[in-house]
Structures are given as C-alpha cells and as structure tokens.
Amino acid sequence: MSVPISYPKDTVVSFTKDEIMFRESVREFAQKHIAPKWIEVDEEASKDPMKIPLDLIKKIADQGLLCIPCSDKYGGQGGTYTMATIAVEELAYADPAVALAVYTLLNNGWPFALQLFGREEVSQEVIPRVSKGEAFFGIASTEPQGGSDVAGIRMTAKKINNVYVFNGEKAYISGVGEVQVLPWGGGWFLIARTGEAGHRGLSAFAFLAKKNGVIGKGWYPTIYHDIGRHGLTTGGFKCENFELDKDYLIGEENKGFYYVMEGFNLARILVAAATVGGARWLLEQAVQWFRTRKLFGKYIASFEGISFRFAELYAKYEAARYFVYRASRLADKIYIEKDPAYNPRDLNIPVALAKMYGPELATELGQEVMKWYGAYAYTKESPIHRAWLGLFSYTIGAEGAQNIMRYIIARDLIGSEYMRD
Numbered sequence: 532m533s534v535p536i537s538y539p540k541d542t543v544v545s546f547t548k549d550e551i552m553f554r555e556s557v558r559e560f561a562q563k564h565i566a567p568k569w570i571e572v573d574e575e576a577s578k579d580p581m582k583i584p585l586d587l588i589k590k591i592a593d594q595g596l597l598c599i600p601c602s603d604k605y606g607g608q609g610g611t612y613t614m615a616t617i618a619v620e621e622l623a624y625a626d627p628a629v630a631l632a633v634y635t636l637l638n639n640g641w642p643f644a645l646q647l648f649g650r651e652e653v654s655q656e657v658i659p660r661v662s663k664g665e666a667f668f669g670i671a672s673t674e675p676q677g678g679s680d681v682a683g684i685r686m687t688a689k690k691i692n693n694v695y696v697f698n699g700e701k702a703y704i705s706g707v708g709e710v711q712v713l714p715w716g717g718g719w720f721l722i723a724r725t726g727e728a729g730h731r732g733l734s735a736f737a738f739l740a741k742k743n744g745v746i747g748k749g750w751y752p753t754i755y756h757d758i759g760r761h762g763l764t765t766g767g768f769k770c771e772n773f774e775l776d777k778d779y780l781i782g783e784e785n786k787g788f789y790y791v792m793e794g795f796n797l798a799r800i801l802v803a804a805a806t807v808g809g810a811r812w813l814l815e816q817a818v819q820w821f822r823t824r825k826l827f828g829k830y831i832a833s834f835e836g837i838s839f840r841f842a843e844l845y846a847k848y849e850a851a852r853y854f855v856y857r858a859s860r861l862a863d864k865i866y867i868e869k870d871p872a873y874n875p876r877d878l879n880i881p882v883a884l885a886k887m888y889g890p891e892l893a894t895e896l897g898q899e900v901m902k903w904y905g906a907y908a909y910t911k912e913s914p915i916h917r918a919w920l921g922l923f924s925y926t927i928g929a930e931g932a933q934n935i936m937r938y939i940i941a942r943d944l945i946g947s948e949y950m951r952d
C-alpha cells in the first residue's frame with residue numbers, strides 16, 4: 532500500500548514526458564497486480580522455492596516490462612535503459628522483497644548484453660521468448676570457490692568440432708528454477724574457461740540449459756533455500772559433458788571477461804534501482820507508523836532521535852536515486868544514442884557508486900524501520916522483514932560484492948598501477 536508523502540519535485544532526476552507517462556503506467560500496473568500479491572508470493576516460496584509466481588511473470592511480460600532496451604527487431608520493446616530502470620524501481624516499490632523486480636531486471640539487463648555482443652541469430656532465438664515470459668535469461672558467473680574473483684573461474688568449455696563441452700560447477704545462480712519451469716526454458720550469459728589461466732582465458736556463452744522445452748543432457752541443477760527474496764529461485768548446477776553448439780559463443784573466444792564486465796555494469800544500474808524502489812516502500816512504512824504511533828503522550832516522530840535519523844536516511848535515499856538515474860542516463864548515451872563522446876568505461880564509477888550506495892542504504896533503512904516499529908516488526912505478521920531480507924541480498928553481493936564496488940571506484944580514480952600488491 533502506498534502512503535501519501537509530499538516528496539520534493541524531481542529536479543536533478545528529471546524525466547521526459549514519455550518517461551513520466553511510462554512511470555505512471557508501470558506504477559498503476561504494479562500497484563494493481565503485484566502489490567496485493569507480494570507477501571503471499573514471498574510466504575509461499577519461503578516454504579517451497581519452486582512455488583514460482585508464473586502468473587505474475589506472465590503479467591509482467593504482457594505489460595511489456597521485459598527486454599525493454601532490446602531492439603524490436605529481436606522482439607524487445609525498443610525502449611531506453613532509463614525506461615528499464617524506471618520499471619524496476621516501480622516493481623520493487625510494489626514488491627519490496629524484490630523477487631519480481633529482480634526477475635525483471637535480470638531479463639532486461641542480460642538479454643540486452645546478449646544483443647550487444649552475441650550472434651544475431653541467437654538474439655533472434657532467445658530474446659523474443661524472454662520478452663514473452665516463456666524463457667529466463669540471467670547471468671551465471673559465480674562458482675563455489677568464490678564470486679568476486681571472476682578471473683579465477685574454473686568451469687571449462689572445450690571446443691570439440693562444432694560444439695563446446697562444459698564441465699564444472701556454478702553456484703548461487705538466480706533463475707535455476709525458472710529455467711526448469713518456464714515453457715521454453717532459457718539459461719544464462721555464462722562465463723567459462725576456454726583458454727589460459729586468468730581473465731584472458733575466459734569466454735562468454737548464451738548457455739541454454741533448456742530450449743524448446745527440453746533440458747540439455749549433462750546439466751544437473753540444485754535449488755537453495757534462501758533467507759529472503761523468495762519468489763525468485765537461487766540455485767547451482769553442475770555440467771558433466773554438457774554440449775552447446777559453437778554458435779552460442781558470445782563474441783570472440785577468450786574475450787568473455789570484457790563482455791561480462793560491461794554486462795555487469797548494465798545490470799547493476801537496475802540492481803540499484805530495485806534497492807531504491809524497495810527503500811521508498813520502507814520510507815513510507817516509517818511515515819505511516821510515525822503518523823499513528825504515540826508514546827509518552829506524543830507521536831514518536833516528536834523524538835528527534837527518531838525524526839532526525841529518518842531525515843538522514845531520506846537524504847541517503849535521494850542520493851541513491853540520483854546515482855541510479857545518472858548511471859541510466861549515461862547508459863542511454865553509450866548504448867542507445869551511441870553518442871561518440873562517451874564509452875563503456877565511463878560507466879564504471881557511476882555504476883559502482885549506485886550499486887555500492889543503493890543496497891547499503893536499503894539495508895540500513897530496513898533495519899531502522901524494523902526498530903521504529905518495535906516488537907511488531909519481529910513477528911512474521913509484519914511484512915517489513917520480508918523487504919529487509921530481500922533487499923539484503925544485494926548487500927551480501929548479488930551482481931557483485933560491495934567491496935568490489937569500492938575497489939572499482941578507488942581503482943578508476945587512483946589508477947590500478949598504484950593498487951597492486
């Protein structure tokens with residue numbers, strides 16, 4: 532439920548008339564179809580992670596909220612990256628446990644990365660299915676030995692005649708259940724080793740674990756029981772001689788590290804947008820409480836220990852939102868307008884700021900709102916912990932650990948030659 536707050540009018544984050552209309556339409560859709568269901572989705576999937584809300588995924592697809600920046604030539608929406616960002620922010624505001632927002636962000640960011648670097652025929656095969664909600668397409672980088680060290684990836688993809696043969700294991704991967712239950716299937720923008728040790732021996736693939744409704748041989752998935760963000764599965768999978776046609780290689784062999792870093796930059800803008808949308812919901816829960824809860828004969832916001840802290844967190848929320856939309860505008864300049872004054876590396880710092888700041892703000896805010904609500908927040912009847920735990924997934928590290936964001940900012944400002952061991 533949204534709570535009326537007089538937010539200041541947007542100035543720094545100014546939207547075009549089309550974007551305002553788009554935001555209104557997404558908000559109306561999300562408040563009508565997602566907001567009334569998110570608690571039930573979170574609760575059901577907390578008991579059984581395979582209780583995937585397929586009906587809501589279909590509604591999101593029918594509303595045109597998947598593959599927004601992808602070209603209409605591939606069945607995408609032909610929109611901008613800022614529109615995808617707006618959509619994710621609004622979905623997270625309606626579902627602050629962020630399962631549906633994250634489903635949406637993955638299936639915007641990674642199909643777009645596929646379109647940028649993959650073969651045209653593969654984009655034509657995969658993107659229309661993702662766009663219609665019949666297939667999932669996310670990212671599979673992390674392995675059991677650690678996610679931050681992408682250059683240390685161990686899964687191998689050995690080329691034998693016309694196929695790549697995969698062996699190894701991926702862990703903590705979003706969408707392992709969705710790929711299995713969606714009618715067409717799908718998979719991930721997957722990184723595996725095709726060459727020497729280090730980042731120059733990695734290649735990217737459109738790894739379709741299931742296509743045309745058929746799961747490939749040699750793919751063995753498992754599903755995890757997460758502490759939050761229920762409604763979108765996380766799992767792992769082993770590959771034992773899993774074969775993929777060579778055409779599913781993305782770009783050139785052994786250049787995968789560079790493509791995935793660009794893909795991460797794009798996806799992280801949407802990640803940060805999800806945390807800002809969830810944070811807005813949390814702020815409104817706080818205001819609603821402040822307008823009703825009285826102690827010692829006065830509203831609790833009369834205590835400056837509470838209202839001043841709220842004001843500080845609101846300032847952080849505004850900053851986080853600014854970081855998000857600055858980065859999305861820049862992504863539009865680079866990838867949609869193709870403005871020659873900008874290049875993909877220009878996104879590094881703006882994106883790392885957004886991904887560093889948004890999740891930490893949302894987690895900090897969630898914890899404060901829990902405390903302001905007091906004991907009620909510690910019961911399962913209160914929905915606040917669901918938002919807090921869902922948003923915490925991004926402080927833990929989904930789409931990149933927080934210290935890696937700090938590293939990127941420091942490295943690009945100081946110079947990597949001054950930060951070696």
Ligand SMILES: Cc1cc2nc3c(=O)[nH]c(=O)nc-3n(C[C@H](O)[C@H](O)[C@H](O)COP(=O)(O)OP(=O)(O)OC[C@H]3O[C@@H](n4cnc5c(N)ncnc54)[C@H](O)[C@@H]3O)c2cc1C
Nearest residue numbers: 670671672673677678679703704705924928929930932934
């Ligand atoms: C809900 C959820 C969904 C996920 N979905 C996906 C997915 O779809 N696809 C996918 O590939 N991965 C996914 N992940 C994994 C995620 O990408 C990893 O959690 C992340 O990359 C961090 O890796 P790690 O968890 O192995 O932690 P590690 O890399 O082992 O890091 C452990 C700690 O060390 C810190 N650290 C690491 N390196 C440095 C350094 N150089 N300097 C200082 N500190 C450092 C980190 O900040 C972290 O606190 C998901 C994770 C979660 C929680």
